[in-house]
Amino acid sequence: MHDTIVWSTPLRTRFRGLDTRDGMLIRGDAGWGELSPFWDYDDAESATWLRAAREAADTGWPAPVRDTVPVNVTVPAVEPEQARAIVLASGGCRTAKIKVAQRLPGGDVEPLSTEQARVEAVRSAFDELLADDDGPGSPSEPPADRTGEPASATARRPGARIRIDANGGWSLDEALRRLPVLDRAAGGDGRSGSTHGLEYVEQPCASVEDLAAVRRAQHVPVAADESIRRAEDPLRVVRLEAADVVVLKVAPLGGVRACLDLAEQVGLPVVVSSALESSVGLAAGVALAAALPDLPHACGLATAQLLVHDVVAAPLLPVDGAIPVRRPSPDPAALARATAPRDVADRWRARYHRLAQVLDTADAVGSAAG
């Protein structure tokens, strides 16, 4: 039986339809792990998150091969002024990931003009930041496109990068109509400035077939996220040649070692991204990014910036656009600010016991099958 602590915090900006985030920390012989599947995930899907938390608590992680991890600033679906402010206050990030394809209250996807204004605001923030700056925190290597060459001429120059994430929210037609406009808004087609078109689009459409079609029909590289972490068969993305980049998240994929294995099987460039955890959970993502043999792109691990409270004294935040590789422990004063209301704590304890049962049963069946 592990020691456990439940935490809860408001978010600075609404993200993924959430205004608060909560989760459970579990302690074992190797340190603290985090269990924080979103509440809309059922027990079968959430049990994998417990596997990752147990790896952290009971085993620890493979040794790092680097001591900092370049990261993107995450820009939620906010108004342009706020998008700009988030980039300016990002701790030196020179890559931004912007959420697009948000659902409006009526259920429609936000208009292209709204997405375009958000991208332009981020680009103008980078223009301002990079006016006399040669881009600390840029990934050390330019991203490769599908020919193995840098993705665009701009990737060879120091500068800023803009990627967008649609969370599968566009139809194929919408993706093909919107991408050229958003690529231009990000400085595509050789317009002057600090950014030069989209670095990639993450999960433009829901299905793997549509990702492959987007990739065939236009030049912006495609990254697969949900098609990896929520798929029965993540390798379909590779078989269908549906992505240029894969996004790996430690918790939904069952741990750092599981992700390292998957990265090897996939054989595509990897971006490690968070699941909006506290800094205890983020440390697992940082450990994965630190252990990957190649890390050609900035990672999506700067999301402690989205939390009002964290559970550690010094959250895993970027400095000069990179997060130092370390593993912070929960801190009593920080935990006092991130205390969960009693009903939330009770729900997490009940969920933890259910997930432990699901996982133990699955492991027993697995070992009986040999």
Ligand SMILES: O=C(O)CCC(=O)C1=CC=C[C@@H](O)[C@@H]1C(=O)O
């Ligand atoms: O990649 C990032 O910049 C931050 C992490 C991030 O975007 C996400 C975290 C948690 C849930 C996801 O909906 C979302 C994503 O889709 O990548």
Ligand SMILES: [Mg+2]
């Ligand atoms: Mg994503």
